[in-house]
Amino acid sequence: MKAATFNWLILMALTALSFGVAEAGVPGGAALVPVLLATLFKGRIVIDHFMALQGVGGAWRWVVLGWLLLVLGLIGYAFQYAQT
Amino acid sequence: MWCFILAELLVFGVFFLAYAFARTHDVELFNASQLELDRTSGFINTMLLISGSYFVVLAVDRIRHGHSRACTRWLIAAMACGAAFLVLKLVEFSGKIEAGISMSTNTFYMFYLGLGFFHFMHVVLGMVILGAVTLKAWRGGYRASDYAGVETGAAYWHMVDLVWIVLFPLIYLLN
Amino acid sequence: MxxxxxxxxxxxxxxxxxxxxxxxxxxxxxxxxxxxxxxxxxxxxxxxxxxxxxxxxxxxxxxxxxxxxxxxxxxxxxxxxxxxxxxxxxxxxxxxxxxxxxxxxxxxxxxxxxxxxxxxxxxxxxxxxxxxxxxxxxxxxxxxxxxxxxxxxxxxxxxxTAINLVMLVGLWGLAIFFLFSFYNPNNLVKDKYFWWWVVHLWVEGVWELIMGAMLAFVLIKVTGVDREVIEKWLYVIIAMALITGLIGTGHHYYWIGAPEYWQWWGSVFSALEPIPFFMMTVFAFSMVNRRRREHPNKAAVLWALGTGVMAFLGAGVWGFLHTLAPVNYFTHGSQITAAHGHLAFYGAYVMVVITMISYTMPLMRGRAANSPLAQTVEMWSFWLMTVSMMFITLFLTAAGILQIWLQRISDQPMSFMAAQDQVALFYWMREYAGLVFLSGLLLYISSFFIKGKAATAD
CATH class of the missing domain: 1.20.1410 (I/LWEQ domain)
Known part of the structure; x- marks a missing residue:
């Protein structure tokens, strides 16, 4: 269960980092990619380790991971598009 | 249950994208309204849900080794995180409502209140599911050879967490 | 029986x-x-x-x-x-x-x-x-x-059992929601709310429970698949149907004076309404594929499969066609609505009732199934009615698209009646398809009077 504790600490750290970026007033354009990447990483930890989908056979893991990638990708696209 | 979880993810996914693309039509309004949110409260809530998820992982691990008592304790800890989340969320919402803000104020607040409330109801449902699992675990209803119920409840709780992990940066942080 | x-x-x-x-x-x-x-x-x-x-x-x-x-x-x-x-x-x-x-x-x-x-x-x-x-x-x-x-x-x-509980909840809901029809407020917006709480909550809410229970009942009987499997499907389908259907009521609030956010909530949730119908199609086919017996009543099996497909097309696909607020802005109250109404009512509710009749009537008349000839006639009536209803729907859809174009989109919009004149050809074709439907129905009724030795499982 050390792994779970480690994952938990990473999740908290990434959240704090994203929050800090926003609090520090980093402009939206510069913050977009780091924050989305942190979110992607957090989502992957929850899916693979907490939901324990890593190593599970079949399509489940890829469907859920695909959901995360698609949603974050399109969010990134929409925010990028809004800046231009 | 997994069918259900996928359906839920689909609904939230559609709403997230609706938010992102609706925002492109009125970036200024979204950015200005977003600044009125209590970002710290959202941050603490994220920490709470993440910790709740972590406790549920520990609970599943305990029951896997046949420790009903320890499993029950971790489940209760997870539910405490959920309850704290709900309280904070209520404080946040009541602040907005007192300020005269409603779903009709503007498109941003429609999403903030609508999605927030929708997710809120999912936390409530997740607590109900965890509560039922906790009760059964407390009575010693699960054992090392049979704990599918705990895993199912855990999966739903993680889904609620996963959705919030996307929702928090999307609505509170990114501008 | x-x-x-x-x-x-x-x-x-x-x-x-x-x-x-x-x-x-x-x-x-x-x-x-x-x-x-x-x-x-x-x-x-x-x-x-x-x-x-x-x-x-x-x-x-x-x-x-x-x-x-x-x-x-x-x-x-x-x-x-x-x-x-x-x-x-x-x-x-x-x-x-x-x-x-x-x-x-x-x-x-x-x-x-x-x-x-x-x-x-x-x-x-x-x-x-x-x-x-x-x-x-x-x-x-x-x-x-x-x-x-x-x-x-x-x-x-x-x-x-899951089936009789779902059926009973559906019927209770039907009765309770009908009570809204006794309240007729003067405020037009409220009036519409209460009206939809009968109409919508019936056809996109509790009726779906009734339909799910009926379909599950017949499928258990004709396929012999384990009750546990069928009940699991039934629960997932009705949970999805209720959630999407209840919040999906919002797709009726777009232009009646309700708050604007309903355009979002109604669009998103009703866009998901096809999912339970699609699951119903998959449900019917996978149960029939996993059947553990050959039921002599082939006609009932055909109706059950037909319900799955046509409900998805009529309620799911044709509903989705005009449910998103930006689309509905143009299609509202046009012949597209009529097309959807026809195929959805036929595909979902007419066909599920006929499925039930088809399965139970022979039993109530003292045989497991009708004679092969009666079943052949019944299956012919299935195809005549189903195909002609599909054509009615397609003609109305064509009429609807043309109507919307002429009346609401083109540079010189026509008046309602002028636009109706322009789509008369489709109305004629719809009427011919309707005559075919009538002949199918008459054939269906005649199948009850065909005598002969009851079919047996082969």
Whole structure:
């Protein structure tokens, strides 16, 4: 269960980092990619380790991971598009 | 249950994208309204849900080794995180409502209140599911050879967490 | 058939089919009035024909649901019906009220009917689909409550299965939501709310429970697949149907004066409404593929599969077609709506009732299945009705697209009637398809009178 504790600490750290970026007033354009990447990483930890989908056979893991990638990708696209 | 979880993810996914693309039509309004949110409260809530998820992982691990008592304790800890989340969320919402803000104020607040409330109801449902699992675990209803119920409840709780992990940066942080 | 009291379903089904024939005849009259405006005027004006067409649909479907419930609930509960006499009494009351109401529509001007039936005491008349005079509405409530009492007592003292619980919840919901039809507020927005809480919460809410239970019941019987498997499917389907259907009510709030956020909530949730219907299709086919016996009643299996497919097309695909707010902005209240209405009602509710009739009628007449010839005729009627309804839908969709273009999008928008003239060709084709549908229905009715040796499993 050390792994779970480690994952938990990473999740908290990434959240704090994203929050800090926003609090520090980093402009939206510069913050977009780091924050989305942190979110992607957090989502992957929850899916693979907490939901324990890593190593599970079949399509489940890829469907859920695909959901995360698609949603974050399109969010990134929409925010990028809004800046231009 | 997994069918259900996928359906839920689909609904939230559609709403997230609706938010992102609706925002492109009125970036200024979204950015200005977003600044009125209590970002710290959202941050603490994220920490709470993440910790709740972590406790549920520990609970599943305990029951896997046949420790009903320890499993029950971790489940209760997870539910405490959920309850704290709900309280904070209520404080946040009541602040907005007192300020005269409603779903009709503007498109941003429609999403903030609508999605927030929708997710809120999912936390409530997740607590109900965890509560039922906790009760059964407390009575010693699960054992090392049979704990599918705990895993199912855990999966739903993680889904609620996963959705919030996307929702928090999307609505509170990114501008 | 295991219990004698299940036989009360028979008159309900016979009445249902009789009223179905009436509905189709008035549909044809009205279809002709679309292109020959003064056909049968002043005896049967268009608005009266329309009211009879839609009211007959609702009444005969209710007969079908009630018959299905009286058949299915004793069998699932494993005991006789609490009171077969009460069920028969309610049948005659409902039939008398239904026929009297239709005759009232046809023989008396609507305003006079309203005057005679106490509409000034409690104004409930005049709203689409809920045009029934006050005594009829009260009668529906009485009949529904007596039925619910009868069925609930049967289930309470008998075996409780997922199927009879879902069926019972569906029927209770049907009765409860109908109560909204007694409230007719002056505020137009509120009026629309209460109206939709009957109409929408019926067809996209509780009726789906009834439909799911009926389909699951027949599938267990004809495929022999384990009850656990079928019940799991049923639960997932109805959970999805209820969630999407309830919040999906928002797709009726777009332009009635409700807050704007409903355009988002209504769009998103009703966009998901096809999912439970799609699951129903997959459900029907996978159960039939995993069948553990060859049921001699092939026609019932065909109807069950057909329900899965046509419900998905009519309710799912044609519903999605115009459910998103930006699309509905143009398509609202056009022939697209009519196309969706026709295919959805036929594919979901008409076909599930016929599935049930097809499976139970031979049993109630003392055989496992009809003779091979009767089944062949019934299957022909399936294809005639289903294909012609598909064509009616396609012609109406074409008419709708053209109508929207001419009347709402083009640079020089036409008036409503001018646009109607332009799409007359499609109305004619729709009327011909309607005649094919009628021939299919007549063939279906004739299949009940074909004698011969009962088919056996091969």
């Amino acid at each position: 295991k219990y004698q009291s299940q036989l009360v379903a028979k008159p309900y089904f016979i009445a249902a089919i009789g009223l179905f024939l009436g509905q189709i005849l008035f549909g044809l009259i009205m279809g002709l009035q679309y292109v020959v405006g003064d056909f049968l005027f002043p005896e049967i004006p268009f608005n009266v024909a329309r009211m009879v067409h839609t009211n007959l649909l609702i009444v005969w479907l209710l007969f079908g649901f009630m018959g299905a419930a009286y058949y299915l609930i004793p069998e699932e509960a494993e005991r006789e019906l609490h009171s077969p006499k009460l069920a028969m009494a309610m049948f005659w009351i409902f039939l008398a009220a239904g026929v009297a109401t239709i005759l009232g529509y046809l023989l008396v001007p609507y305003a006079t009917l309203a005057e005679w039936t106490g509409n000034d005491l409690l104004a409930t008349m005049g709203r689409e689909f809920l045009e029934q005079p006050l005594p009829t509405k009260v009668g529906i409530v009485v009949v529904a409550l007596a039925m619910l009492y009868n069925l609930s007592m049967t289930v309470l003292r008998g075996r409780k």
